[in-house]
Amino acid sequence: MESVSNQHEYVIAVVGAGPRGTSFLERLLAHVERCSPGQRRKLRVLVFDPAPHGSGRVWAPQQSPLYLMNTPASFPTAAPSGGTRRSLPASSCSISFLEFCASAGFDDDAASYPTRSQYGTYLAWLNKEASAHLRGRGVSVEHIAEEVTGLVPHNDQYLVETAHAGRTADAVVLAIGHLEADLAAGPAHLAAEAEQHGLHYQGPAIPTTVDYRLFGPGENVLVRGLGLNFFDLMIQVTAGRGGQFRLNQDPAPGQRYTYEPSGKEPHLIAGSRRGTPYRAKTLAPGFVPGGIRLQHLTPQAINTLITNHHQLDFTTHLWPLIEQDVQETYTQYGGSGVFDVIAFAKPFQHQSWASPQEYQHTLIQWLEDDAASSAAGTGSPEKMATNALHAARLEIKKLVAEQSIRQSSLLRDVEGWFEPLVEGLASGPPLQRIEEVAALARAGIVEFLGPEPVYGVDTTQGAFIADSAAVHGARYTAEHMIEAMMPPNRVSQAKSPLVRGMLAQGLATPAVIESGGQAHVHRGFNVTAQPHRLIHADRTAGQIYVLGLQLSSVQWGTAIAAEAGGDTRGSARSLTDADAAAAEITSAAAQGQHLPSVQNAARVQ
Template structure:
């Protein structure tokens, strides 16, 4: 997106100046896996790795088609492109595409950008890894894995997912496999890059986590081994094994696979606008200083979720007019504080709607114990079947799925409130990252419905065991095996010979082993962002309070220059995306809605604008003034 906005701005500049002022700009796009598609969307991966956003809601262009050729600033959405290049096999805008197909779309976007370069602008794509970036003599020297060195004036670093040093429990599990050569420990990362083909048929595989990556591992070890799913007359799936599969033994803290996305009923350009959970309302009641997420932010977010939940139920039960009057009444009440939305719903005649409890939804078995795997499997099936029923109703008509979509649609509000020490150090660590983010990921970032249907089929066939809540992954020195078990399910322990960590590594600059990141960290060019509280004393004097080292790369506000160990911002360098997670929030975004300038597009455009400003490179490093760790919202 940065590249797209660079070229779009250069084209605009050329249009204003014509041939009088040649632009003379050289751009290098460096990617070790596949320029354009990158690692996650590389085009040679199997089609069983699916996206979790429908095709019609995705675009990598900053503008919609305008009748001219696709180019930087104007081009088709992913769904429109897919329909144009493969109309016979296009499953529609509400379908979930293979990641490799999205990679092919991204390659087409890159080709369109290349074809729309204005005179004097050259773009070179380099399939190598950037090993180092060193500033000197007013410029930056990039060292590539093939030995080439590039001297440039600006550097944009979007290095993506981390590769972390294994420490703690993960380190112990990996070391156990080193001491027992017949075992395998597969570190967390992209399932498409894991050595899953090496796992023997018929062996047991322990899988850590039941999130999105779990579904990828599950697909690779079933569909990827030649298995197939057939639909029964009642609409359920039956698994047809190939005989070459291993047996999957999976679990997580919740013991419940990630909830399915609701059937999409929203047009591609739909954008929900909150009426209760807005930055203005939150700040009206806390106009200064860092926020406490549990006290100041979450009550307004929960009220917004409840507004949609009860409003949808009212619309279904009593009609659109009742739902609209209910929304107006709640909104008016919000002028004096967080409204009790459930009470208003009851006043409007909705008395049998169960309250929405995010904790119970995210941890459905938290208060339960089970006499054995058979009992847990029965309860688990019931939970999955209920989730599928809710998802089938759709993300407009299902009160639950419509409400949970609010958690996705209001991410921009949360970012505005929590980024750059918007929360106190304790609240960011405990309330937000420790409590809310795991629940939001579980409830609002799920897979297509077909994945949950496949889970049921594999549970029935015996190719998948989900052991239960609070899953443990232990080592047994006596047998030389890993053991997967749930303390809540009697007799659940199963020995496995392979352990796969199906969790995306948490971004952490301090543990990242990627060569470029490690070198920038060691030289103090990249530093870890610290949320520092200040405790007021008498008068205006403040003293240091609690500090939380987030592990995210410390950057300035837009356009996101890294801040070095001396507190200086490097104004010729920009850092965007996953490396800055925890300094900012929810940076793992790879697209925008068609024609809509989300933060994804705005961030990229601001970097493009700044990078093209005429300024002496020798002045690239300046004092950051107020350190980002000390910034406060408001």
């Protein structure tokens, strides 16, 4: 393997050229544009990713136009825009996705739900523009369509290894996004049984990497998961195979479409612990509708709690305030009585059904009701109360990032039950998808398992099986099963040779959270405060910066993008992370400044 180095330049290796890597390039440009070339060493930027640069795999512009984002066009950005620019000055190519849409000929309706390929086109444009503007400022930028397989400390620098060469870098930015992962014990057992009996098992994966052609016309497909990956599967094997959603005349909400099959569709039998899909987003405008005001979970109340308790327990200190805000919002928008948001998230708890047909009827009615509630916008007390919950989530994210919530409570409460609660209620698809799945259920293309379904393999039949104790007589068999979910964002399960190698040599360590007197290995890397750098096994930290999903140890949630005009402490924090890394790296590259030794970096407290 050839080794390439350059002693006269400050070299930055960006590993991952998706949204986070692209945001870093744009933020680096902003810092370069604010200083003269004489104030720093010559910069060289090496950008590594085998996937399309800018979009990465998830947002590839070439993917099916049937895949939609689950945020309106007004939300996402990979560069500062609007009010965010008061804290993070814009670069010469800093625009949001919505601002890009008008110039690209895309739908620029702020409330529309764009395709993922359109957002990928924006990311590819921003990546290309940032690279070109950097070159115009004398920065060398090289895009390398290869996977980084290893990272090794080398003479106060890092050797960045690919299959064909090794490049030396002074600083490394890890923006590696979603990674393939080893299966957990239960799914691994299913996969092994499936292989033994000639069945097809599809584990958690990015939807664009799944070969849905393996599901033949009319074949049963067991699906575990009714979140966003389910809707991708659903649309790709129906409309993606020539089926038509016909618009009904003067339809009631939830009955907007009739589905006309092509005859090529498989039969999807889908389940989740709740028994229902994620609820649709409301048509009330805004990422958080404008009328939502938190009266109890306020900055003043939070500051008082922190003053009195230093670190907070979510269930004791924060959840009561959230419940009050949810209830008052429900009442404000016309709801009567007590709104139990936890019960709302599990509508079929402690219920049973006499037959699968009875359960299908219940689910279709649930879908139609949810669609009607979403279509009502501010006329739905339930949906507006759910948006108060969503607004509270944004405040909790800030507290997690600022380490104001006890680690034990973060693990037990925030990640343990609050996260799935909010995901199912406030992170669902656009209304269109619920209308479509209702039409597919009426057409018999999609069938639902009951709550708390159980999946397995019947070794005598040589088939997958699934049933729900809540639905009498519901037992399904299939030769296919798919986990409709993304790979787990857990560094200790990552298949990536880069991540495995860094963990093995102690260059990286997983975060550990203490709870109940026990140490729990967390999902993300152990990192320093912002700008987040890897903490090595010897508790030192060098010049390896982390952006995105692998920061889950210090940030809660996996937002797909920053919010255009958002708060740099909250919904636009991913831009703050990129900016902080770019600022420190450009400072280190300042002319004549001593570069810290990787092996002798300052000890982390």
